[in-house]
Amino acid sequence: MAHTLDLETIVEAILGKNVGMGVDEKALISTLGNSHKDYRKLFRKASKSFFVEDEERAFERCHDDFVKHLKLEFSRFNNAVVMWSMHPWERDARVVKKALKKGDECYHLIVEVACTRSSEDLLGARKAYHSLFDQSMEEDIASNIHGSRRKLLVGLVSAYRYEGNKVKDDSAKSDAKVLAEAVASPGEKAIENDEVVRILSTRSKLHLQHLYKHFNQIKGSDLLGGVSESSLLNDTLLCLLKPSVYFSKILNASLNKDADKGTKKWLTRVFVTRADHSDEMKEIAEEYNQRYGETLAQNIQEKTRGNYRDFLLTLLSKSN
16 A cells, blocks of 8 residues: 655655754665555755756756765665674775775874774784785785874884883883974974884884873873874873774764764774774773763664664664
8 A cells, every 4th residue: 555755754764853864764665665656756855955957857966966865875784784794804904905095084093093093903903905916915004104103103013012010110211202202393303303202103002101101200290182183193091091082983973963974984894893802892982971071872773874873873772
């Protein structure tokens, strides 16, 4: 039996009340799937933001932007499932490759992979890079990035950090003094310093936590507060010292209603790459709640839809 079409229901299923991410597949099936062709014609005529009337040829044509929007929103769930199905090493290798293709604006993704993964997982991503792209991650970065950023990024992805519980506090204090002097330089000058690159790309994360404490005592100010938020150095320090802060900021940016297409994709990446690490995901969710005054689950519930929303909430529940 054919049903009449509720325009408001369809618009909400496609766009959501607050123009969120994903589509409400069940609502679309129950409305569009059960509709008569005459009702769909009325729907097209009434939906000026989706269709334009071609009076000369007597039909309603889809706006190109609407077609692109539908393809993008339907693909969010598919892409999330594909990424989740991949081996984590392959997933990270592909993230780095995509960052190199996108250029400057995506180099923070290389930092993210290099600095938030375990030593074994980073080594695994480099192995996967060999398999997928017939070259090493290090040589690809060195071939495509130039200047001080190349030195830092090659150093970071080449790392195999010690993950034990021993730290030489004197060395951490000495490194803190080096960093204190270097970050006083304007802009990205600090990453031109070979000693800074050595410290950031070779020291254990526990050592860097001790360095962080000493730096704050030496300078009387927070290391992270003295570095430009939009810099590669800031991304590196956040990922190494406070990954939960880094990821909560990434999630907040991706869920912002004014986020661009590329930024919105960060949401899938963070959930898919962190969900298997339940302790990390729990810390990210707690940091998000503390920083933005609302739970991550609540924001996902409100700003995503359909299968995509259900999948993200399922991944999030793994940390409970």
